[in-house]
Structures are given as structure tokens and as C-alpha cells.
Amino acid sequence: xxxxxxxxxxxxxxxxxxxxxxxxxxxxxxxxxxxxxxxxxxxxxxxxxxxxxxxxxxxxxxxxxxxxxxxxxxxxxxxxxxxxxxxxxxxxxxxxxxxxxxxxxxxxxxxxxxxxxxxxxxxxxxxxxxxxxxxxxxxxxxxxxxxxxxxxxxxxxxxxxxxxxxxxxxxxxxxxxxxxxxxxxxxxxxxxxxxxxxxxxxxxxxxxxxxxxxxxxxxxxxxxxxxxxxxxxxxxxxxxxxxxxxxxxxxxxxxxx
Amino acid sequence: xxxxxxxxxxxxxxxxxxxxxxxxxxxxxxxxxxxxxxxxxxxxxxxxxxxxxxxxxxxxxxxxxxxxxxxxxxxxxxxxxxxxxxxxxxxxxxxxxxxxxxxxxxxxxxxxxxxxxxxxxxxxxxxxxxxxxxxxxxxxxxxxxxxxxxxxxxxxxxxxxxxxxxxxxxxxxxxxxxxxxxxxxxxxxxxxxxxxxxxxxxxxxxxxxxxxxxxxxxxxxxxxxxxxxxxxxxxxxxxxxxxxxxxxxxxxxxxxxxxxxxxxxxxxxxxxxxxxxxxxxxxxxxxxxxxxxxxxxxxxxxxxxxxxxxxxxxxxxxxxxxxxxxxxxxxxxxxxxxxxxxxxxxxxxxxxxxxxxxxxxxxxxxxxxxxxxxxxxxxxxxxxxxxxxxxxxxxxxxxxxx
Numbered sequence: 001x002x003x004x005x006x007x008x009x010x011x012x013x014x015x016x017x018x019x020x021x022x023x024x025x026x027x028x029x030x031x032x033x034x035x036x037x038x039x040x041x042x043x044x045x046x047x048x049x050x051x052x053x054x055x056x057x058x059x060x061x062x063x064x065x066x067x068x069x070x071x072x073x074x075x076x077x078x079x080x081x082x083x084x085x086x087x088x089x090x091x092x093x094x095x096x097x098x099x100x101x102x103x104x105x106x107x108x109x110x111x112x113x114x115x116x117x118x119x120x121x122x123x124x125x126x127x128x129x130x131x132x133x134x135x136x137x138x139x140x141x142x143x144x145x146x147x148x149x150x151x152x153x154x155x156x157x158x159x160x161x162x163x164x165x166x167x168x169x170x171x172x173x174x175x176x177x178x179x180x181x182x183x184x185x186x187x188x189x190x191x192x193x194x195x196x197x198x199x200x201x202x203x204x205x206x207x208x209x210x211x212x213x214x215x216x217x218x219x220x221x222x223x224x225x226x227x228x229x230x231x232x233x234x235x236x237x238x239x240x241x242x243x244x245x246x247x248x249x250x251x252x253x254x255x256x257x
Numbered sequence: 258x259x260x261x262x263x264x265x266x267x268x269x270x271x272x273x274x275x276x277x278x279x280x281x282x283x284x285x286x287x288x289x290x291x292x293x294x295x296x297x298x299x300x301x302x303x304x305x306x307x308x309x310x311x312x313x314x315x316x317x318x319x320x321x322x323x324x325x326x327x328x329x330x331x332x333x334x335x336x337x338x339x340x341x342x343x344x345x346x347x348x349x350x351x352x353x354x355x356x357x358x359x360x361x362x363x364x365x366x367x368x369x370x371x372x373x374x375x376x377x378x379x380x381x382x383x384x385x386x387x388x389x390x391x392x393x394x395x396x397x398x399x400x401x402x403x404x405x406x407x408x409x410x411x412x413x414x415x416x417x418x419x420x421x422x423x424x425x426x427x428x429x430x431x432x433x434x435x436x437x438x439x440x441x442x443x444x445x446x447x448x449x450x451x452x453x454x455x456x457x458x459x460x461x462x463x464x465x466x467x468x469x470x471x472x473x474x475x476x477x478x479x480x481x482x483x484x485x486x487x488x489x490x491x492x493x494x495x496x497x498x499x500x501x502x503x504x505x506x507x508x509x510x511x512x513x514x515x516x517x518x519x520x521x522x523x524x525x526x527x528x529x530x531x532x533x534x535x536x537x538x539x540x541x542x543x544x545x546x547x548x549x550x551x552x553x554x555x556x557x558x559x560x561x562x563x564x565x566x567x568x569x570x571x572x573x574x575x576x577x578x579x580x581x582x583x584x585x586x587x588x589x590x591x592x593x594x595x596x597x598x599x600x601x602x603x604x605x606x607x608x609x610x611x612x613x614x615x616x617x618x619x620x621x622x623x624x625x626x627x628x629x630x631x632x633x634x635x636x637x638x639x640x641x642x643x644x645x646x647x648x649x650x651x652x653x654x655x656x657x658x659x
Binding site: 087 | 291293324329330333335359361363364366373374375377378400411413415419469471476514516518519520521546548549552553554556589590591592593618621622624656658659
């Protein structure tokens with residue numbers, strides 16, 4: 001009996017290697033990427049957003065983002081705006097869920113109000129940028145279905161189809177770097193009509209704590225509107241040991257003030 | 258604000274600041290200084306109903322802000338001042354909106370000083386929001402508040418939500434328009450003429466508590482306030498004179514919101530008990546947002562709310578049995594352009610109030626705001642609103658941020 005189990009196990013390993021479907025391979029890569037980034041605990045980062053219109057005119061926003069890694073459910077994050085000055089202190093608190101819609105609260109500093117908001121608007125632009133809300137939310141494996149496309153040396157191309165029908169995309173093509181902890185090098189976004197909408201390129205990668213790759217530059221180019229948004233991250237701090245207490249509605253008000 | 262009180266608060270803040278500074282580590286202090294200067298022009302379409310009222314009101318306001326935070330932001334001193342210069346002597350006023358020391362540690366947070374706190378979920382009326390006094394000369398919607406002296410202690414639990422305890426040692430009197438001002442009663446109300454039911458007057462030591470939690474799609478808040486009411490009670494005498502005072506009140510409040518897909522279902526309700534008056538008031542409504550309509554970020558939200566107040570015509574807000582309809586349009590563009598249009602209609606009379614608020618940014622440090630309020634076919638029998646029937650206005654404000 002024992003022997004037959006071993007045989008079956010051996011067979012399935014072989015068949016896995018030989019007959020793994022593109023869907024299985026895609027999921028495997030997404031899981032490997034998630035695993036490679038597991039255990040960062042919490043981080044805090046300063047972020048500068050440069051919005052460029054089709055005529056090349058730019059405007060800037062700054063914000064501070066805190067993230068708390070959770071494994072059983074999705075991450076918690078808190079974003080507080082520093083500029084433009086008229087929106088300084090505006091802050092959002094998001095509890096990502098692996099399944100179902102996220103919980104989100106908005107803090108309006110002028111009247112000191114905390115308002116629960118709908119996280120329904122996935123495809124809308126985040127503060128006028130080329131990043132949609134869904135591009136910036138915590139990337140949980142459960143939020144997509146996968147299909148491995150091809151390998152180009154150490155680069156692995158995987159098609160990801162959003163599970164949520166409210167997503168603004170039919171698919172994304174994500175380029176992983178197998179040799180660098182499965183970090184993402186590029187994402188191509190296809191709109192609901194399956195036309196190429198945007199390309200996001202990650203650059204200026206740095207390795208933190210000998211495990212976590214973080215890009216200092218995200219560049220999102222919208223091919224249909226010719227607008228661009230550049231995200232510049234600085235002062236990545238993995239040293240701060242945030243707890244759940246730093247992601248409460250009380251903490252949201254404190255961050256916004 | 259009297260100077261003795263300001264001095265007292267400054268001493269208290271200074272003391273806590275000095276005390277906190279002795280705490281050894283994490284010395285790095287981050288300072289932040291900001292200033293907003295606003296020029297405003299209010300134009301009232303009709304001549305005033307009462308003697309002394311003007312039609313053009315140019316105005317200037319200053320909003321300086323300072324904060325110092327240390328201990329990784331877990332401790333801070335926050336200050337926000339306000340000063341306005343206006344044609345109406347009573348609207349020319351200053352205030353310390355905020356001046357408090359705050360410390361957070363683990364699952365609690367403490368604030369000591371002048372602060373502003375907001376409670377509630379409804380857009381067109383703010384029933385539950387009882388901590389701060391309304392700076393009524395500032396805006397018609399009652400969203401501008403005076404700084405309230407307080408000790409606030411927040412206790413955050415994992416499974417039972419957040420508990421807020423407030424000790425409120427001093428009552429601020431509501432501001433009212435002066436003789437030259439608009440949006441006032443026939444008789445000019447002098448702030449200082451209003452007395453108190455309590456023998457301790459403004460020094461009555463008031464208390465409040467609030468519990469806030471969320472369960473899945475539901476956000477709930479329960480609160481109780483015991484102390485000098487923020488809303489004065491007006492007793493209209495046959496001679497035409499108004500006898501008014503701040504009663505001692507018990508007020509229990511409920512806030513409930515269900516957030517489902519793009520729907521926000523809201524309910525806010527209070528029961529207020531005072532020696533001279535008991536009443537119940539309720540506001541319920543919904544907000545639905547069609548998001549990213551054009552694929553370019555355009556959001557259009559629709560709002561509908563029903564407002565009930567048992568005080569009937571004595572309700573200071575004049576929202577005793579009314580419906581509110583509105584639409585919030587956000588362009589989500591570079592300039593954060595947004596528009597809120599709405600109307601409140603009385604279900605028992607012809608009275609209607611229409612409103613429009615729009616704003617956008619220019620460059621990175623300028624904003625422009627436009628606001629209009631139209632009082633339409635106000636019923637002559639409306640005790641409160643009939644005073645405002647000729648007070649439809651347009652307001653333009655330009656702000657520069659430093």
C-alpha cells in the first residue's frame with residue numbers, strides 16, 4: 001500500500017513537470033512571487049507622484065504610505081497626502097481582502113470627518129493619475145486567474161485575468177524576473193475592449209533586508225491618452241514595526257491631522 | 258474667547274509639552290508651518306429684509322497652522338488659528354480652532370487642549386455632531402466649528418471597536434451675525450446676551466462618550482453627551498422679544514452606515530432631553546456613485562436624504578420634515594474639480610433651498626471655490642427660514658496656500 005502511494009506520488013510529480021498546464025504554471029509563478037516577498041512585516045515609504053499631460057505639463061503630489069503585511073487576509077495600508085497643500089492631510093485607510101471587496105475609509109481634514117467609502121470604483125483614476133485604484137491596491141494572488149505565456153531567459157511572462165468583473169481590464173501581461181526574487185519588471189494593461197491601454201515599468205530596484213526587491217521608480221504610460229504618471233519612492237523603511245494599532249480609524253485621523 | 262482661558266490652555270499645553278520632552282529617546286522633532294489666505298466675496302441678490310443689512314460683503318480670512326511631532330509621530334503639538342475680517346462686525350472674528358497636545362501609544366490615544374471632532378454620516382444635516390460649537394457666521398451649512406477645550410481619551414480594542422471619552426470643561430457660545438450681517442433674525446442676537454440654564458454657566462464640566470465599530474459592511478456609532486447644549490433654545494415672546502439660553506441637555510446619538518457596492522445607506526438619529534424640551538430627530542438617506550463614467554475618471558454621485566425633527570417649527574435648522582436631493586460630481590482631474598448641487602424641500606410648505614458648491618485648484622497652491630444658496634418661495638409662516646427669505650447669495654473665494 002505504502003509503495004503504491006509512493007508510486008502515485010512519483011507519477012504525479014513527473015506528470016506535473018511534463019504536463020503542467022499554462023494555467024498551473026502561471027499560478028505557480030504568482031505564488032512564487034508572493035512567497036519571495038513574504039515576511040516584510042511592515043513598511044513605510046515617502047512617495048512623489050508626477051503627473052504629466054499629453055503636452056508635457058507636469059503637476060506633483062506627495063504622500064506617505066504605510067503597509068502592514070497580513071497573511072491570513074489581505075494587507076492593510078494607510079496613505080496620507082502631503083501636497084498639494086489644499087489636500088494636505090487627506091488620508092485613506094484600506095483593509096484589503098483576498099476574497100470580496102476591500103474596506104476603505106477616507107479622512108477629510110478640513111471637517112475632521114472619517115467616512116466609509118465604497119471600494120467599488122476599481123477602474124477610476126487615483127487622484128487624477130494614470131494609476132487606477134486597482135493598480136495600487138495590494139496584489140493578492142486570489143484576485144486573478146493565470147496563464148503562463150513564455151520565458152525569455154530569466155524573464156517570465158504571465159497573463160493575469162482579474163476575477164472581479166468591476167476591473168477596468170480584460171487582462172494584464174506581467175513580466176517577472178525569476179533570478180531577482182520574482183520581482184516585476186513590467187506590466188501591460190489591456191482595456192475592456194482588449195486594446196493595449198497602459199504600460200507600467202519598474203526601475204531603480206534596490207534589495208532590502210537581503211530579500212525584498214523594491215523599485216524606486218514606477219512609470220505608467222497611457223498609450224491611448226498619451227499621459228504619463230511617474231511614482232518616485234524614497235526613504236523605504238522596513239525598520240518600523242507597525243502593528244494593527246497603526247491601522248485603526250484613530251490612527252487614520254492622526255496620520256491626516 | 259476670553260484671554261484668561263487662552264492663557265490657561267497655553268499653560269496646560271506648555272506643561273504637557275515640557276513633561277513629554279523629558280521622555281528620553283526619539284528626540285527628532287518635525288516642524289510644519291502652513292498658512293492659507295482667503296479672499297472672499299459674498300453678493301446677496303436682494304436688499305436686506307432688516308435695517309442695516311448690506312448686499313456686498315468682501316472679506317479676508319487667515320488660517321495659520323503649526324504642528325510639531327516627535328516620537329515617530331506618536332506625540333505632537335497641533336495649532337490652527339483663524340481670523341476673518343468682514344463688513345459685519347460680528348463676522349469679523351478670530352478663534353483658536355485647534356491647540357492641543359496628543360500622545361498615542363499602542364491601543365490608546367490622548368488629546369489635551371482645543372480640538373475639533375466630527376461625528377456623523379449624513380450630508381445635509383448634522384444631528385449627532387455635538388462636541389464643537391458651530392461658528393454660525395462662517396457658513397450656512399454649519400460645518401465650520403469653534404475650537405473646543407477638551408481632554409479626549411480614545412481606547413481602541415480589537416473585538417469591541419473604539420471607545421472615546423471626552424471631558425469638556427468649558428462651553429463656547431455660538432456666533433451670530435451682527436446688525437450689518439445677513440442670515441440673521443429680525444432682532445440682532447448678541448452672543449453675550451444668551452444665558453445658561455446651569456448655574457456654573459460656561460464653566461459647567463461636561464462629559465461625552467462614543468463607541469464606534471464596524472462589522473463587515475456596517476459602520477456603527479453610539480454616543481451620549483451630557484452638558485451645556487451647543488444649540489441655544491429660543492423662546493419667542495408675544496412682544497416679539499426672544500428669550501434664549503443654553504439648556505443642560507442629555508443627548509443620545511446613533512450613526513449607522515451600510516456600504517454595499519456603490520451604495521452608502523445612512524441613518525443618523527438623536528434623542529435630546531432638557532428641562533424645557535424633549536425631542537427626537539432623525540435623518541436617513543442614501544448615496545450612490547456611478548464611477549469612472551467616461552473612462553476618464555468622472556464620478557457622478559446621487560444623494561437623497563429625509564430629515565425629520567420633532568421640534569417642528571422650533572428646529573433651528575428648519576429641517577423638520579424635509580427631503581434633500583443632491584448630486585456630487587467629481588472629475589478626478591489634475592485640479593481636483595468637484596461640484597455639489599442640491600436642494601432641500603419642505604414637505605409641508607412651499608419652502609425650498611437650493612445650493613451649489615464647486616471647487617478646483619489652480620497651479621499647485623491656489624484654489625477657487627464658488628457657492629450659491631437660493632431661498633425659494635419661503636413660506637411666510639416659517640419661524641426661522643422666513644428671516645432668510647431675501648438672503649439668497651453667491652460666494653466666490655480664492656485661497657492661496659503658503
